Amino acid sequence: MALHRTDLPPEILRLFRQGVAIPAHPLALNAERQFDRRRQRALSRYYIDAGAGGLAVGVHTTQFEIRDVGLYRPVLEAAMEDSRAWTDRPLVMVAGLAGRTQQAVNEARTALSLGYHAGLLSLAAMKGSSTEEILAHCRSVAQEIPLVGFYLQPAVGGVSLGADFWRAFCAIDNVIAVKVAPFNRYRTLDVIRGLVEARAEERVTLYTGNDDHIVLDLVTPFTVKRDGEPVTVRFQGGLLGHWSVWTRGAVQMLEKLKAAVAAGPLSPEILALDSAVTDCNAAFFDVANDFHGCIAGCHEILRRQGLLEGTWCLNPQEGLSPGQSEAIDRICRLYPELSDDAFVAGNLERWLS
Template identity: 55%
Template sequence: MRGLAIPAQPLALTANRKLDERRQRALTRYYLAAGAGGLAVGVHTTQFAIRDPKVGLFEPVLALAKEEMDRAGREVTRIGGVCGETKQAVAEASLLKSLGYDAGLLSLAALKNADDETLLSHCRAVGEVIPLVGFYLQPAVGGRVLPYAFWRRFFEIESVVAVKIAPFNRYQTLDVVRALVATGRDDVALYTGNDDAIVADLVTPYFGRRIVGGLLGHWACWTKNAVALLKTCQAVTDTVPAALLETGIAETDRNAAIFDAAHGFHGCIAGIHYVLQQQGLLEGTWCLDENEGLSPGQREEIDRVRAAYPHLAQPDDDFIAEHLDTWLR
């Protein structure tokens, strides 16, 4: 409820697409050292394919992140992804609980054609195991449209503690906030997942409520800058400075390149990997799916936004360069 910067953790792979445990740990160490208030693991940015039995990385990746968060020496909010139909989702929630995660970010992508009643029964079943973070994932990367009526009833589930609003759509963002306000609940935290409108979400009052933090794939790189940006946005109580609005446009421009908006977000995960590779945290941009990678021209676009906004990149780049050897031990 205080508002946290929560990066969505990527997956560190070797050239033969196997888990690179050393760099996976280094990523977590980087996020915690950068000041992230929490970490989301096993989510879209971590690649849903880690759940494939042939891959078998869901529990190992969650466990690695848990070990590093345990060593942090401070409170870290632990969010784990929950996917699949009800049997799978309940099993994943049980695993998260056993590993000490605080809440499950509940994706409904596997129930694309289910009606609201079925969706809500599914949510209640998972919510009996672990506190829920609702998730409005944009359809372009596997989500589905979730109307106001669904959210109005979703927020009546007692175990809901937060919601990540990530439809990349102003109308649908309003549906979620309006539904929460209608319930009268003041114990559910609003988090932006709209990587294309981060500053706008964080400084705008919505029906008397504020979006207090971000749970973002965009914050999986240049994270120290993200933590500072969140603090700046939280400090705004009245008129929004023009310079902050301009930073918001810069973040949207950077996100368009990293998330590959020009190609329907095909290269969104590889784009994050490319930035982390440039900084030395990852060895390459490999994803579990051999067909998933940078789109034509995406590398050049990321290089363009890096050069266009050095004040948003260089401090984080310098921070990583100073500590990288320690994180990789």
């Protein structure tokens, strides 16, 4: 049975609209690269206790390869089961959707059957298709589930999309948000321009996925002219692989940034935070090696904290790059105030129980 955004629980719509921290949920594996159910549960408990406003599961950080090994439904089911068992607090539950149209539609139906509220639609499989073909794909999936658009950076498989695409996408009635993650200011502005031109800013909420500019995305007013008048929109929250680590600090940072924007004007301290967070991301996401170790880098932080047993990925070719561990050492040494090591240490045994 299809789900329209107006059918979502009011508290979920409110959370979506106000903007929350949504970590992209990693996949816990053991040394045999098999699903580690216990540590997967511990991760969900960690994110919930850290104050995350929701979970994004089956997305890039969860590894798209889960679909190839029969783990898509089990991983989505685990996160839903574990979150419901751990808290009564409403959480925005977002399922990653991938593949060509029939696959994405089937994944949307799977997500709905498990109780997910929205689908984050990856368009990587549509590379080479025309704009109209991609839009037809999006409209088909939107008939099943409320959509969160996903501008994935081309370096990890995303498709370059212009303002005309985003105007048409945001005009789709069942779109409720866009995760903007091209890691490119020009392309970020294309999304914002498309959103405003579609007159959808009251319905579609912007979430940053730009790990290279998290702080500036969240504090910047973006103004676009429409009919000769300025229209200002803002990023309200983040849906980020970067926030799968040091999540307690990320939640606190989002609260701090929202308060700073409300109080205004912004202090130099707030603005300087952007470069510190970006420096952290360069190590976590392995920018020096064109993002090859972006998933393993997040795993490494979680391994050091004891939440994961190792950095294994489903693809044996994915792992930490040469020098990446040393880059993470430097980040941990320079920015202890951004980490949540003490928070994790104080709760780890309970999460793993």
